[in-house]
Amino acid sequence: MTEVELKVRPIKNGTVIDHIAAGQALNVLKILGIFGTSDATVSVVMNVASGKLGKKDIVKVEDRELKEEEVNRIALIAPAATINIIRNFNVVEKRNVDLPNEIVKVVRCQNPSCISNTSEPISSRMTVKTKNPVLLRCVYCEQLLTERIADYLI
Amino acid sequence: MFKKRHVLTMREFSRDEIDSVIELASSLEPYARGKKSSMLEGKILALLFFEPSTRTRMSFETAMKRLGGSTINLGSAEASSVAKGESLADTIRVIGGYADAIVIRHPKEGSARLASEFSPVPVLNAGDGAGHHPTQTLLDLYTIKKESNLDDLSIALVGDLKYGRTVHSLAYALSLYGADISLVSPPALRMPEAIKADLSSKGTHVYETSDLTEVIEQIDVLYMTRIQRERFPDPLEYQKVARSYRLTPEFLAEAKKTLIVMHPLPRVDEITPAVDSTPNARYFHQSFYGVPIRMALLKLLMGGDND
Structure with a gap:
C-alpha cells in the first residue's frame, strides 16, 4: 500500500x-x-x-x-x-477534465467597472479563449482573466 | 451584407460590413446636409445617455430627424426612474416598448451588451465606460475614406493610447484595411501590449515612438487625441507631455501636402486654433460625418424603405 x-x-x-x-x-x-x-x-x-x-x-x-x-x-x-x-x-x-467554451456563474469579472459586477439581473459569463494556459474573457466588458482565477470564484 | 441586430463593438464588424455602412452613409450625405427624407418616418429612436455627451447625442438626434424619424430622450439619469434604483435591464425593457431602436451611453463597461440581451429592439452602443464606441470608429473610417484614402494608408495615432477607447477600436478596424500604424505617445501612455500583439498578429505593421517628428513626413493621416490631465499625478509632468504634442501650422510644414489632421474632439490645446485654417485640418468635417454614418446605421437597423 x-x-x-x-x-x-x-x-x-x-x-x-x-x-x-x-x-x-x-x-x-x-x-x-x-x-x-x-x-x-x-x-x-x-x-x-x-x-x-x-x-x-x-x-x-x-x-x-x-x-x-x-x-x-x-x-x-x-x-x-x-x-x-x-x-x-x-x-x-x-x-x-475538459474546460467548456463558456463558463457561467463560476467566476466573476475582475473589472470593478464591469456591468456584471452590479446588481443587474445577469449572471457572470466568461468565454474560454484558450484552455492551456486558461484565458477567460468576460462576455460583457471583454476584460481578460488569466492569473489568480481562484481569487475570482463566485 | 449587413445582418446585425445591434451595434455593440467594432470587433463584430467584418471589412465588408464596414464598407457597406460607409457606402450607404455616402449615399445619405445629401440628406445629412438637409435634403428632405421620410425614410424613417413614424419611427422613434430612444436616446439613453447616462453620461454627458454633446456630439454623439446630438448627431444621433440629427441623424434620426434628417431621416424623418423622431427621438425620445431619457434626460438626465438623476431625474429618471434610474434615480429610484431601477435596474438598467428594466429600463431597457420598458423603453424598448416605446421606441424602434435604443442608443445607450453608460459608465459601466459591458452595459450595451447587457442592454442588447434585454431589448426587444436594436441597441446602438454610444460608449460604455472605457469599453467601446463603435459609431465613433465608423465615422473616423468614413472621414479617412472621404478625405484621404483607406487603402495603403499610413496613419499616426497620437496622444493617450493607453486609456483612449477610440484609438483602440480605430487601430483594430484599420488593421482590417492593412494600414501602417505609428503609435506616438509618451512612454506612460503607450498602447497596451495585448492590443499591439493583436494588431501584429493580423499582419499590421506597427511602429512605436514618443517623437512625432520621426513619422510626420511619411504619414497620410495624423489622428490626434486629448491627453487627460487627470492621468498625471504630477502637474509639471503633464505640462511637459502636453506641450510636446501641441500641433502648430509650423510643425505641419514638414508633412505631406495631402496630410489630413483628425481629432475626435473635444480638443483642449493639442491642436492650436491656427491649424484650423490650414488645408490639412479635417476635424470639423469629421464631426459632421458622424451624421451620415449614424443615419446609415439607423436605416440599416430600423429598415424603412420609403424614400
Missing part, C-alpha cells in the same frame, strides 16, 4: 478527483458547490507527493457520481485533474 492510500481509505462508491494542483482542493470543492453543510462524505488530501505534479491534492466524494459538466469547470484551476468514478471499489470510468 502506498502512503497516499494509507492517508485516505478507498471509497466504495462515488467520485475521486485526482491530480489536483497542490493547494487547490478547497477551491475544487467550492467550484463543485460542496460546502460544510452538504450531506456528502468528503475526504480531502492536500500536498501529497505526486510523480506527475511533484505535489498534488486529492478529493473523494462518496456516494455521488459527479456529472461531466460539473467536473469540467475544475479545469479552471486544476487542468491536470483526473476524474475517477468508483462503483463497488472499482474504477468504472476515468477521464480528464
Whole structure:
C-alpha cells in the first residue's frame, strides 16, 4: 500500500478527483458547490507527493457520481485533474477534465467597472479563449482573466 | 451584407460590413446636409445617455430627424426612474416598448451588451465606460475614406493610447484595411501590449515612438487625441507631455501636402486654433460625418424603405 492510500481509505462508491494542483482542493470543492453543510462524505488530501505534479491534492466524494459538466469547470484551476468514478471499489470510468467554451456563474469579472459586477439581473459569463494556459474573457466588458482565477470564484 | 441586430463593438464588424455602412452613409450625405427624407418616418429612436455627451447625442438626434424619424430622450439619469434604483435591464425593457431602436451611453463597461440581451429592439452602443464606441470608429473610417484614402494608408495615432477607447477600436478596424500604424505617445501612455500583439498578429505593421517628428513626413493621416490631465499625478509632468504634442501650422510644414489632421474632439490645446485654417485640418468635417454614418446605421437597423 502506498502512503497516499494509507492517508485516505478507498471509497466504495462515488467520485475521486485526482491530480489536483497542490493547494487547490478547497477551491475544487467550492467550484463543485460542496460546502460544510452538504450531506456528502468528503475526504480531502492536500500536498501529497505526486510523480506527475511533484505535489498534488486529492478529493473523494462518496456516494455521488459527479456529472461531466460539473467536473469540467475544475479545469479552471486544476487542468491536470483526473476524474475517477468508483462503483463497488472499482474504477468504472476515468477521464480528464475538459474546460467548456463558456463558463457561467463560476467566476466573476475582475473589472470593478464591469456591468456584471452590479446588481443587474445577469449572471457572470466568461468565454474560454484558450484552455492551456486558461484565458477567460468576460462576455460583457471583454476584460481578460488569466492569473489568480481562484481569487475570482463566485 | 449587413445582418446585425445591434451595434455593440467594432470587433463584430467584418471589412465588408464596414464598407457597406460607409457606402450607404455616402449615399445619405445629401440628406445629412438637409435634403428632405421620410425614410424613417413614424419611427422613434430612444436616446439613453447616462453620461454627458454633446456630439454623439446630438448627431444621433440629427441623424434620426434628417431621416424623418423622431427621438425620445431619457434626460438626465438623476431625474429618471434610474434615480429610484431601477435596474438598467428594466429600463431597457420598458423603453424598448416605446421606441424602434435604443442608443445607450453608460459608465459601466459591458452595459450595451447587457442592454442588447434585454431589448426587444436594436441597441446602438454610444460608449460604455472605457469599453467601446463603435459609431465613433465608423465615422473616423468614413472621414479617412472621404478625405484621404483607406487603402495603403499610413496613419499616426497620437496622444493617450493607453486609456483612449477610440484609438483602440480605430487601430483594430484599420488593421482590417492593412494600414501602417505609428503609435506616438509618451512612454506612460503607450498602447497596451495585448492590443499591439493583436494588431501584429493580423499582419499590421506597427511602429512605436514618443517623437512625432520621426513619422510626420511619411504619414497620410495624423489622428490626434486629448491627453487627460487627470492621468498625471504630477502637474509639471503633464505640462511637459502636453506641450510636446501641441500641433502648430509650423510643425505641419514638414508633412505631406495631402496630410489630413483628425481629432475626435473635444480638443483642449493639442491642436492650436491656427491649424484650423490650414488645408490639412479635417476635424470639423469629421464631426459632421458622424451624421451620415449614424443615419446609415439607423436605416440599416430600423429598415424603412420609403424614400
